[in-house]
Amino acid sequence: KVTCRAAPGVGNGGTKAIILFFEDISQMEEVGQMRRDFVTNVSHELRTPLTALIGFIETLRGPARDDAKAAARFLNIMQDEAERMNRLVGDLMSLNRVEENERVRPTQRVVLNDIIQSTCHSLQPLALQAGVKFEFESPELPVEIYGDSDQLTQVFTNIIGNALKYGASGGRITLRMTTVAREAALRAPGVRLQVIDYGAGIDPVHLPRLTERFYRVDGHRSRELGGTGLGLAIVKHIINRHRGKLNIESALGEGTTVTVMLPTEPLS
Numbered sequence: 001k002v003t004c005r006a007a008p009g010v011g012n013g014g015t016k017a018i019i020l021f022f023e024d025i026s027q028m029e030e031v032g033q034m035r036r037d038f039v040t041n042v043s044h045e046l047r048t049p050l051t052a053l054i055g056f057i058e059t060l061r062g063p064a065r066d067d068a069k070a071a072a073r074f075l076n077i078m079q080d081e082a083e084r085m086n087r088l089v090g091d092l093m094s095l096n097r098v099e100e101n102e103r104v105r106p107t108q109r110v111v112l113n114d115i116i117q118s119t120c121h122s123l124q125p126l127a128l129q130a131g132v133k134f135e136f137e138s139p140e141l142p143v144e145i146y147g148d149s150d151q152l153t154q155v156f157t158n159i160i161g162n163a164l165k166y167g168a169s170g171g172r173i174t175l176r177m178t179t180v181a182r183e184a185a186l187r188a189p190g191v192r193l194q195v196i197d198y199g200a201g202i203d204p205v206h207l208p209r210l211t212e213r214f215y216r217v218d219g220h221r222s223r224e225l226g227g228t229g230l231g232l233a234i235v236k237h238i239i240n241r242h243r244g245k246l247n248i249e250s251a252l253g254e255g256t257t258v259t260v261m262l263p264t265e266p267l268s
């Protein structure tokens with residue numbers, strides 16, 4: 001889409017002239033639209049739990065005032081809804097922070113094996129609850145890269161968390177780490193970390209959009225499982241900061257493989 005502005009000017013030899021300015025505004029409009037969509041989505045995501053909270057408060061003050069059993073039940077739901085809002089605000093803040101420092105390359109040396117181990121350790125209670133066993137396939141030697149330890153922990157918490165939330169029916173999750181002399185997608189030496197689940201899988205038509213903010217394959221199920229719809233968007237930004245690549249493969253009924261590729265050489 002192009003706009004055209006005209007302004008009076010002076011041509012060669014002092015003759016009067018008109019200058020025409022053409023400007024491509026399609027990209028500006030697209031950015032504006034994306035920003036509006038984001039605000040609409042955030043408002044909607046916050047309003048749903050807020051409406052529920054207001055409804056329950058009114059009920060507790062009115063019809064359920066003297067019903068201790070109902071009150072206890074409603075308070076539980078209210079706590080869930082408040083926690084949902086808390087998670088959403090936390091993820092929005094993470095997204096903001098990650099976007100802010102996306103161009104600043106991490107300078108710390110981190111050991112990826114340790115990050116994966118400690119992430120799985122933190123998720124162990126959830127795995128137990130879901131009846132899932134972690135299987136590790138890592139190189140003998142520790143793999144070191146330049147990275148931000150907290151952010152990489154968030155990447156693997158989100159990806160392994162998703163495998164637990166959506167792929168638990170497979171009963172196990174494989175965590176595979178391999179070093180590659182030259183990772184084609186990075187055009188550099190790298191390390192590949194794969195989180196493989198054997199659960200319900202994702203219809204491949206959804207794969208290209210999974211890292212969009214608030215994109216969910218099944219919104220109802222995601223909300224029920226405590227998802228904010230921002231997890232993979234955060235993952236993508238963090239991987240960009242590390243000059244890495246993300247790849248998601250899946251087939252319905254066969255499970256999902258999420259591959260994170262990170263460069264092992266110093267970042268420039």
Ligand code: ADP
Binds near residue numbers: 202215226229230256
């Ligand atoms: P959410 O907070 O909804 O989990 P994410 O951005 O982390 O948001 O993931 C986006 C969507 O991708 C999820 O809602 C879910 O539908 C789908 N998804 C992600 N990982 C998996 C997986 N391992 N198996 C099946 N579906 C998945």
